[in-house]
Amino acid sequence: MRIYFLLFFGMVNFMSINANGLRTMEKFESIVKMKNCDILCIQETHWDNACILEVKKIWRDFIFVNNGRGNSSGVAILLRKDVVDNVTHIYNDNNGRILVLEFEYMGMVFRIINIYAPNDEIERKDLFLDLGKWCEGKCIVVGDFNVKMDRLDMTRGAIFRSDTSRGVLKKMMFEKEVIDMWREENVDKREFSRRQVVLGELKQSRIDLVLVKEDLRDFLKDIKYVFTTFSDHAALTFSVGLDKERIGGGIWCMNAGYLREEEYEKQLKSLIEYEMEEKHKENDKCKWWENVKEKIKVFSIRYARKKRFRMKREENVLRAKLNEEMRKCDNEPNYNIEKFLELKAKLSKYEIDKCKGAILRSKAKYVLEGEKCTSFFLRLEKHKQRKTYIREIENVKGExxxxxxxxxxxxxxxxxxxxxxxxxxxxxxxxxxxxxxxxxxxxxxxxxxxxxxxxxxxxxxxxxxxxxxxxxxxxxxxxxxxxxxxxxxxxxxxxxxxxxxxxxxxxxxxxxxxxxxxxxxxxxxxxxxxxxxxxxxxxxxxxxxxxxxxxxxxxxxxxxxxxxxxxxxxxxxxxxxxxxxxxxxxxxxxxxxxxxxxxxxxxxxxxxxxxxxxxxxxxxxxxxxxxxxxxxxxxxxxxxxxxxxxxxxxxxxxxxxxxxxxxxxxxxxxxxxxxxxxxxxxxxxxxxxxxxxxxxxxxxxxxxxxxxxxxxxxxxxxxxxxxxxxxxxxxxxxxxxxxxxxxxxxxxxxxxxxxxxxxxxxxFLGVKDKEARDLTWSGVINKVRKVVNMWRGRSLRLKGKVIVINSLLMSVFIYVMNVLDMPEWVLSELNKILVDFLWDGKGVKIAFKTLIADYEEGGLKLVDLRVRKIAIRVKMVRKYLYDELDYGWKKFFK
Structure with a gap:
């Protein structure tokens, strides 16, 4: 079998562990031998300078430490020189709680963050507040977080206590598009990373985590917890592999944006007209047409390449000028800001073009005019790529x-x-x-x-x-x-x-x-x-x-x-x-x-x-x-x-x-x-x-x-x-x-x-028709909630939200309204969801009667569910009276 655009990359093996103190070299050697890891992240090292000298005798590669107070904290990251390049120290808090590095692997820059969160809730909250600003780029965060993210992360029957630091961490993860990778792959599973005996009772929890940026999801493989005898924490092991992601070059796709550009249109039209004049030279019209399409492709690729180069050059020049204006703004008290604003406006055009490209590739069904260019489309594009990606499959032998x-x-x-x-x-x-x-x-x-x-x-x-x-x-x-x-x-x-x-x-x-x-x-x-x-x-x-x-x-x-x-x-x-x-x-x-x-x-x-x-x-x-x-x-x-x-x-x-x-x-x-x-x-x-x-x-x-x-x-x-x-x-x-x-x-x-x-x-249909009806409507309500939550990620104006409701959400429940009656509790719940979506949960600002009115009357033509419900019934009566086809349901209609 031929494979097109195939490249091969290796795997980087990671291990993260809370060592409960690592001052003896026998214990350190045991950890190193546990797994043939390329990057080792350790929490609670309790190291001092003397310990580090001993560690260097065993690990003869990169060693970065943040010892803090030495006897009660400390984090370290150890990396193999023959695996990674250009390792750079980015940050540590000097308290032994956080260490941030960057390294290069296969031409890509990764950021690794190792944290040892405090037991104290307030201190832990402060650490998580500080963590967000370091979660940039291809970021991997590992360590002992000292917080349970979910009830599944603790023993059944244990009290799931309130913890403000948990909310701070979840907020950071949402804003920075960071996910708990083990939980993503084990949605309903209960497994623990820490086991300790307290007053004769075994306490278990999952507090050792690996968090990654959303676009690294498919890079991480084989995430597992491996328990040891020398720590009450399990070692968290995983691999980062580039061998199965973005390998295919795909196929060329014409850029729709170029079709309206005068220069592109003129040259393309000239190309087609020339080929039409030459077609008499080729008797095989199928062959001629294939040749024309190939020439259109070649021309489009060359045009796009030249335009990208030109735009990139212009963008770089603009950024340099903008940086110069920012320097002037800082140094000159009477600086005129108009030049700065002009350059900034020009630069924003390039950002808009990038967003349009992401919209095209993400195939977003509804793109609303005037919508801000947020990270939504970029995330949607990545999600689309992940959705079609296959990491493993079963062959004909069942393997x-x-x-x-x-x-x-x-x-x-x-x-x-x-x-x-x-x-x-x-x-x-x-x-x-x-x-x-x-x-x-x-x-x-x-x-x-x-x-x-x-x-x-x-x-x-x-x-x-x-x-x-x-x-x-x-x-x-x-x-x-x-x-x-x-x-x-x-x-x-x-x-x-x-x-x-x-x-x-x-x-x-x-x-x-x-x-x-x-x-x-x-x-x-x-x-x-x-x-x-x-x-x-x-x-x-x-x-x-x-x-x-x-x-x-x-x-x-x-x-x-x-x-x-x-x-x-x-x-x-x-x-x-x-x-x-x-x-x-x-x-x-x-x-x-x-x-x-x-x-x-x-x-x-x-x-x-x-x-x-x-x-x-x-x-x-x-x-x-x-x-x-x-x-x-x-x-x-x-x-x-x-x-x-x-x-x-x-x-x-x-x-x-x-x-x-x-x-x-x-x-x-x-x-x-x-x-x-x-x-x-x-x-x-x-x-x-x-x-x-x-x-x-x-x-x-x-x-x-x-x-x-x-x-x-x-x-x-x-x-x-x-x-x-x-x-x-x-x-x-x-x-x-x-x-x-x-x-x-x-x-x-x-x-x-x-x-x-x-x-x-x-x-749902059946002999218990009321239960079947309610089950169907419950599913509709859940689906509407999911769609609404997805659209919350986009900065829509009121008119844009109305368009979403009328064009997208309405189709979800109109379909069911055609076959099942809508109870009042469903109508009430749907209206509640829509009102919350329209006003972001902050209370109604414009009367419903105004919103459903025509544009000429100052309204936005929001669909009225109750009126639509009546209209559907009228439609059925009309079909019964005037449609000539003998549908089965007509026999029952009275």
Missing amino acids: VVNDYVEILETVQNFYKDLFKKGDVDEGCMREILDSVDVKIDVADKQMCDGNITVNEVKDAIKELQVNKSPGVDGIIAEFYKIYGSLLAPILLEVYQYMEENNRVSESMVTGLITILYKNKGSKLKLENYRPISVLNSDYKILAKILANRMKKVLNDIIAPTQNYSVPGRDIADTINTIRDVINKMNRDKIGGIVLNVDLNKAFDRVEHDFMFRVMEKYGFGNRIIGWIKLLYKKATSRVKCNGVLTDSFIIERSVRQGCPISALLFVLSVEPLAAFLKKDKSINCVQIPQGGFSLIHQYADDTTITVRDEESVKRVIDCFKVYGKASGAKVNMDKSIVMYIGKTNEGNFNFKEVKDYFKVLGV
Whole structure:
């Protein structure tokens, strides 16, 4: 396997220990031999000059000490000369309580702080107040803190006493973005670093800590406490490694900021126009277009490099001038401050540009005009990098691997196997397809098969979403939107060439797979990661053209029991129907069984041959099917893992999550399952009012089945097996759920059984509907609190906060309001959270009636939850009265 941009670095081994006095060299030698450490931090040394001379005989490398009073305190840091360079003493308090050093390792400057906090609370508080100013750069703080940070840091049953120094330390950690690294990795674990016997009773606590700056999180490895016989404190050991962080060079990404710059725009437009004049020299239009994109990339990189150099030079000149003005300000009594303010304003522009870059890389969804440039985006950028970083993973043998190359090989092999063509049973495929009895009409077929027009290309370009990661060519959607009128005819010519020659350029069908943890299940298992295909914009434009055509016909062939990606349909239609059916089954004394079936990697397991056969069955013509075959049959992908791209591999099955047409293709592929189940007369469905019946309800791959008896469940499972053999689908029995209503479990279906309620599409539903409702709303409230807390990190004005509430928070609870009633206690709690967010907990300053008013009336158009609640009810009545589709919930509507 080829590894791109791979570098190798070593590990630095640390040990920190409170030695309880270290005046004997035998004890010191024992500590040194405990672990082959490169940096040793010792607290409570009790050293004097004579002791240090003896220590130097054993440790012949760097030694830095702060002895203090000698007999009751003292800290020391010892470093290996062959590991670190340029060690510099920064600070000590001469009381034996704190020692600060800096050193270089692999070209990076680290700061190490060793502290021995006093037993006295007031003195300890003062030490922590002083500590914050030293926590800068790549900072690691170790030592005996003499304070319990959490109840978990002490023996069960012990009194967790009030301690003002704890609050000071936590405040410093928040402000300086410092974390307790051991606790971060052991969130709920109770382990201790000090054990002492007091009056015959064992007292235990965790007071020996390693605190690190947030951006060093992934550098620290193997943090553990190792107890010794010569101290009542455990030794805290860990390694700092640079071998697994920021190794990948990643891919080039066009800078959106340059697209509006006059100089860049002029040169880029000239480049494109020149290449258009030269295109007649190249018969292969795919090859020509790839060459044009490569030249755009080269030009953009050179432009960016020149601009960065120029800006850096200008910034340095400004800083030098600013420093000179500051010197004058100090020395000249009548100094005119206007020059200083002018230079400061110019320099702030560079800071704003840096912030914009961080915003772009962090992909912040909402950027509010006028927002101050704080450290928020820089932290968000680092958090985004950590979120996609994999430190260890489980391979196919069940072994946990943490070697860099082994992780990449494991990831590549997993997805290569996942997307490999499976065995499809031709007989099962025919059986499934025979259940499909609807087709698109002739006019729709001709519309889907028509020639692509330049207007369709332009419309697709307008629909591209901005602020999205680009595909392997690095060219962002903003480029196409800005130069749409120039590029649309070019793309049309390229697409026509592709169809006529059954050929597609390599970059256009090469996906860049980014894997994201689903936030459930073990992080060691790749099954718990979602692969998102990042595709080129030129690919997305073509796929959008095809998707826009297919959307026009889906309503005619997809039954109302499937509501995913079908225009006019809503996820609420699915949830409302399931809710009402469960309530009927619970009330009618007959009861029944509800299944929530989990399809394993549903989008990734769709067999292409089955997908194309389904399209033919629904009456799609050869031309649109040929287009999709062109995009899918030649598709390849590479996985981006820890900043490195794996080798490319062929995508033999799946609909790519990230492709504009993938949702529609998936809906088409899964709809025959519903038709197959509905045609099986042996399945005892649930009768619903007005002569209808309830059997299957789908939203994408989320499938809920409602039947009356266990024989029907067995038949449903058999139908899923047939469908699986035809399409590649696979039921995940461990994650599938069964709920019995008015019945006892007499079957053995290997499904997880729930008693009262289960979660469907983010909402709890069940026989105890009030409990399920309250549980759902409690989750919404917690989510709103988390979002609000995140936005507290940004210096927003009142108008900005209103935008956050209306645009971001509202979507969190509007979704649930569509399917569940909102009790007064929920409305009250949400309003309380929002008011606290608007006014920072300092009391209301503007009346609510004013805030919800229009701008013309002096308001800010804040959404009124109570009014929105009424509006949603009106919307449901309107849908009942005027929507022609026969949704299941309509049967229950009175």
